Amino acid sequence: MPGSLRIAIVGGGIGGLTAALALHTRGLDVRVFEQAEVLREIGAGVSIHPNAARLLRRVGLEDQLQKIGSPISRIVLRTSRGEPITSPEASGTPAFSSGDRGYNVHRADFLNLLFGALPKETVTLGHRCVQLKEEADRVRLSFANGASAEADVVIGADGIRSAVQREIGLQSRPTSEGIMAYRGLIPAERIPWADELKDPALWLGSGRSFLLYPVARGRLINMVAFVPSDVESEESWSAPGDLKMLAAEYAGWDQRVQDTINALGETFRWGIYDRAPLPYWSKERITLMGDAAHPMVPHVGQGAGQSIEDGFALAVLLEGCSAKDVAGRLKLYETIRRERTSKVQALARMAGKLYRSEHDDPARKAAGVREWMAQGTWVFGHDAERAAADALADFGR
Numbered sequence: 001m002p003g004s005l006r007i008a009i010v011g012g013g014i015g016g017l018t019a020a021l022a023l024h025t026r027g028l029d030v031r032v033f034e035q036a037e038v039l040r041e042i043g044a045g046v047s048i049h050p051n052a053a054r055l056l057r058r059v060g061l062e063d064q065l066q067k068i069g070s071p072i073s074r075i076v077l078r079t080s081r082g083e084p085i086t087s088p089e090a091s092g093t094p095a096f097s098s099g100d101r102g103y104n105v106h107r108a109d110f111l112n113l114l115f116g117a118l119p120k121e122t123v124t125l126g127h128r129c130v131q132l133k134e135e136a137d138r139v140r141l142s143f144a145n146g147a148s149a150e151a152d153v154v155i156g157a158d159g160i161r162s163a164v165q166r167e168i169g170l171q172s173r174p175t176s177e178g179i180m181a182y183r184g185l186i187p188a189e190r191i192p193w194a195d196e197l198k199d200p201a202l203w204l205g206s207g208r209s210f211l212l213y214p215v216a217r218g219r220l221i222n223m224v225a226f227v228p229s230d231v232e233s234e235e236s237w238s239a240p241g242d243l244k245m246l247a248a249e250y251a252g253w254d255q256r257v258q259d260t261i262n263a264l265g266e267t268f269r270w271g272i273y274d275r276a277p278l279p280y281w282s283k284e285r286i287t288l289m290g291d292a293a294h295p296m297v298p299h300v301g302q303g304a305g306q307s308i309e310d311g312f313a314l315a316v317l318l319e320g321c322s323a324k325d326v327a328g329r330l331k332l333y334e335t336i337r338r339e340r341t342s343k344v345q346a347l348a349r350m351a352g353k354l355y356r357s358e359h360d361d362p363a364r365k366a367a368g369v370r371e372w373m374a375q376g377t378w379v380f381g382h383d384a385e386r387a388a389a390d391a392l393a394d395f396g397r
C-alpha cells in the first residue's frame with residue numbers, strides 16, 4: 001500500500017487483533033507483533049456487550065459471533081439463598097435493551113475468530129517487543145529475538161504489563177480491590193440444571209458474589225466467584241486455586257451455587273486489580289490501548305469491550321491521516337478515549353462495591369444494582385466509531 005501509514009501493533013490479544021481488523025477494514029497497512037509463539041488464550045469466558053458487538057457486526061462478524069457465542073438478553077439476579085432479585089430495573093436491565101445484542105464467548109474461540117478474519121501475513125508471532133526508538137519520521141521496534149521493524153505509528157496493545165507503556169515514560173502501579181476471584185469452566189452436562197442457564201446468572205451475597213454464564217454455545221459454563229481477600233494475591237489469571245477453600249467460601253449458599261462448585265474439576269485464582277487512569281497515553285507516534293492503557297475491574301464486563309472500542313476509534317482517526325498529522329490524531333484519540341474509559345473504570349469499581357455490599361436483603365441489593373445500572377446505560381449504548389468521527393469533524397473545524 002504505497003503512501004499509506006505503516007501501523008505496528010504490539011500485542012495480539014483481544015485488543016490488538018480487533019484493532020488490526022478495524023484498521024485493515026479501512027484499508028490501512030497494519031502488522032501485529034505478538035510475543036507468544038502460538039496464539040493462545042486462557043480457558044475462560046468473556047462477555048462482548050452491545051457496545052462492542054455492534055462494532056464487530058459492522059466488520060462482518062455477526063454470523064460468526066452467533067456461531068460461537070451465547071446471546072445475552074438480561075442478567076438473572078439472586079440473593080445468596082437463591083431468592084430472585086426482581087425489580088424491573090435489575091432483571092429487565094436497561095443496559096441490554098439498547099437494541100443491539102451482546103454475546104458470551106469462550107476467549108479462545110473469540111481470539112481464533114479475530115485471527116481468522118485477518119489476512120495471514122498481518123500477525124507475526126514469536127516477537128516480544130523490548131524497545132521502541134522514535135526517529136525523525138518513524139519509530140523503530142526492537143524484539144527480543146534480535147529482529148527489528150519500523151513503522152509510522154505504534155499501538156501498544158500489550159496488556160497490563162505493557163512494555164510500550166514503559167517505553168513512553170509511564171509506570172503504573174496496580175491497585176487491589178481487596179477481593180480475588182476463583183474462576184473455572186464446567187462442562188454443562190455436569191450441572192443438572194444447566195438447561196435453565198440461558199442468560200448470565202449472578203448471586204449477590206454479603207461481601208461475595210457468584211457469576212455463571214454459558215459459553216461455547218452452552219457446552220461449557222463459565223464461573224467467576226468473587227470473595228474478599230486480604231492477601232496480596234498475584235495479579236495473575238491462571239494461578240491454581242483450592243476447590244475446598246472455594247467451597248468453604250460459599251457454604252450455605254443456594255444449592256445451585258454449591259452444585260456448580262462440586263462439579264468443578266479445577267479452579268484458578270485471579271487477583272482483582274486495576275490502575276489509576278494514566279496521565280497520558282500517547283507520545284508523538286506511539287500510543288496505548290486496551291489493558292495497557294486502562295485495566296479495569298471486571299464487574300461491568302468491559303475490559304475487552306473497551307479495548308475493542310479503542311481499536312475502532314483508532315481506525316476512524318487514522319484513516320486518511322498523513323504522517324505529519326499522526327501525533328495530533330493520537331492526541332485526539334487519547335482525549336476522547338481516556339475520558340470514556342476513566343468513567344467506565346470508576347463505574348466498574350462502584351458496581352463491584354454494590355454487588356458485594358455487606359447484607360443479604362433482596363430489596364436493598366436490587367436498589368444497589370439499580371443505582372449502577374441507572375448510571376451505566378451510556379456504557380452499552382455508546383458508538384465508538386461515531387464518537388471518533390464526531391470528534392474528528394470538530395477537530396478539523
Ligand SMILES: Cc1cc2nc3c(=O)[nH]c(=O)nc-3n(C[C@H](O)[C@H](O)[C@H](O)COP(=O)(O)OP(=O)(O)OC[C@H]3O[C@@H](n4cnc5c(N)ncnc54)[C@H](O)[C@@H]3O)c2cc1C
Binds near residue numbers: 160163
Ligand atoms: C478471567 C477473565 C475474565 C474476563 N472477563 C471479561 C468480560 O466478561 N468482559 C470484558 O470486557 N472483559 C473481561 N476481562 C478483561 C479482558 O479480558 C481484558 O480487559 C482484555 O483481554 C484486554 O485485552 P488486551 O488485548 O488489551 O490485553 P491482553 O488480552 O492482555 O493481550 C495482550 C497481548 O500482548 C502480548 N504481549 C505482552 N507483552 C508483549 C510484548 N512486549 N511484545 C509483544 N507482545 C506482547 C500478550 O502475549 C497478549 O497476547 C476478563 C479478564 C479475565 C482475566
